[in-house]
Amino acid sequence: MKKSKVEAAETRRRILKAARQEFCRNGIQATGLSELMAAAGLTHGGFYKHFRSKDQVVAEALASGLCAFVNETEASPVPPGKKGLAAIVESYLSIEHRDDPAHGCPLAALGGELVHTDGSIRESASRGFTELVDHIAKQFPRTKPEVAKARALFILSAMVGALTMARMVTDPALSAAILDQAKKSLVAS
């Protein structure tokens, strides 16, 4: 049953992709390794041929997931007639993003759980936060870098909170209102 090196590397990527999605959808602790491997189309026993522990796959999936999210955000085209900031904010606080945590921002999906971790998992999270902040800060090219970064700090924090609360609340109208108000307030600034 041995697979070629190319296939093995491909499998590893598939596990990481599935891990990011399952973790973001259900939470880290709530996702078992069997579930994760099944989502990648494998049985659980093979997991340790690719990773040393659950902690390692969490750290790697978080790092690559955050990287992918940042890249998508950077690569997404700015609609004509809109500022970059408005495009970022409206995409981040969209109904689609709210309803699809698996393919969305890992910080919003996992932020609460990441607070209780440490080591390389926590480092990955922290680095991802900084990268997203830097990307948002680029939307203020005419502003002094430190001011732009300070603004970006607030914008990202506020977006994470609004998305989380919009996902938590049970009333759909309230959920939509949270997203709308955050969009308005953040784009206006």
Place this chain on the structure above:
Amino acid sequence: MKKSKVEAAETRRRILKAARQEFCRNGIQATGLSELMAAAGLTHGGFYKHFRSKDQVVAEALASGLCAFVNETEASPVPPGKKGLAAIVESYLSIEHRDDPAHGCPLAALGGELVHTDGSIRESASRGFTELVDHIAKQFPRTKPEVAKARALFILSAMVGALTMARMVTDPALSAAILDQAKKSLVAS
């Protein structure tokens, strides 16, 4: 070993208090019932004399914890020369609150986990969010109620996000900057 009714009721309150603190400190899933009962000064077996399941204690601890937090926020004196909003925001985004999740806002401590729950737990969380929003909205007495509520929606979401990110990030300077920027931005509005 039977205790009087008064003592039993007191024990129940003690369990709920310990539950709120342990859940907020370590997370809901990460807190075992043995750990919880030990924090209340009891052994784990007695748990089911007070609650039907872990879910029930989570729902009740969340409801009473949120209620207690709202009451504390409402009762805390406004420092002379400050507006009510500024007092709320500065207290919520203080270093003390960041470093003491056990006695702080359950929404910030548990928001990420609450997204994955349902039933009465989710309802409690949602109700607590609305109560906090209403209290913040009261700080805009001269504004039309719906506008005040809309502002409060954003302020609370942003505070939850900023507190969570400040707790997640590994760099202390960055953590403090997140809190500071959020304070400035929210009080200025």
Place this chain on the structure above:
DNA sequence: TGTACATCAGTGAACGCGCGTTCACTGATGTAC
């Protein structure tokens, strides 16, 4: 190019552990007379 052998990705059963939950038991409390 063909052959023999070592490698190792993937399988599925098994392990130990901690969790939520149950249970028999204890003994002070509350109640009935």
Place this chain on the structure above:
DNA sequence: TGTACATCAGTGAACGCGCGTTCACTGATGTAC
């Protein structure tokens, strides 16, 4: 008020289950000659 008995908060051992992890095994791949 005193006595006999039922109640039930709290204890600590035990249960079943699912988790992360380990392991013997399989068989296609890669390598050595």
